[in-house]
Amino acid sequence: MSAENIVTNGFEGFSMKKSISQWAFPTNMNLKDCFESAKNAGFEGIEVALAEEGEIALTSTRNDAKKTIKEAHSIGIELSSLATGLLWNYSLTSDDPSESKKAKDIVRKMLEVASWLGVDTILLVPGAVDVFFRPDFPIVSYDKVYERSLAALKELAPTAEKYKVSVGVENVWNKFLLSPLEMKSFVDSVGSPHVGVYFDVGNVLLFGFPEQWIRILGKRIKRVHFKDFRRSVGTAEGFVNLLYGDVNWPEVMSALREVGYDSYVTAEVFPSKYHPESLIRETSASMNRILGKN
Secondary structure (H helix, E strand, C coil): CCHHHHHHCCCCCCCCEEEEEHHHCCCCCCHHHHHHHHHHCCCCEEEEEEECCCCCECCCCHHHHHHHHHHHHHHCCEEEEEEECHHHHCCCCCCCHHHHHHHHHHHHHHHHHHHHHCCCEEEECCCCCCCCCCCCCCCCCHHHHHHHHHHHHHHHHHHHHHHCCEEEEECCCCCCCCCHHHHHHHHHHHCCCCEEEEEECHHHCCCCCHHHHHHHHHHHEEEEEECEECCCCCCHHHEECCCCCCCCHHHHHHHHHHCCCCCEEEECCCCCCCCHHHHHHHHHHHHHHHHCCC
């Protein structure tokens, strides 16, 4: 049996939708061009991102969101979720109360904007003990991060429920929530059906198996990121294009099917310096193999 058949066999008809992160496109590309590029590459959806400034930002209004929706509809692409990188700069678990307040305000704005965009899930970085790509980031003790993050999510849950938008807590390289059992207990402790998990497949390869996480988290999974990673590298340089790493994609797909996951799977990849459009097309083709869409 060929490697291709190993990946695709048995998943024809499984109706998860194929999405890609806005971060896969050059930072200077406007949303309309991102939408067109994603659509032309065969993606059904795109995960958009809220920034401090830009087309989707902290200052965005309902009318701005309507414009974004109109552009997406005209091109024929869906908005799959809303992310932000701002919670790496303003942490929910900071020792500085003004910073953690700013972080909660950002989440509230995300929930509001998501509701305007017709998006039902946002991605949330729940805080950090450490940020590996920011040497200046103050290290916060694990127990304080847990306590503060849980308290913040309990405070934010009513806003999520108000807007009918789910918060997806992402497993990221923040030295926090390092096992599926802990992640499960953490989101259950919030006590809201609108707080779950945004599961990143590639992010757990360094210390676990994504298929195990999926089976343990089950229905708590609100959205899924597709990334691949080479364990032998062991650093951020180990993230590679889909199908070039150590993710056992047949097992991941089996696990997703077992838990009944049937929503967007979003490729979170980052643009190459030259000819970034090639990465978009290659990622789409790889996802087709993984999802059995060919």
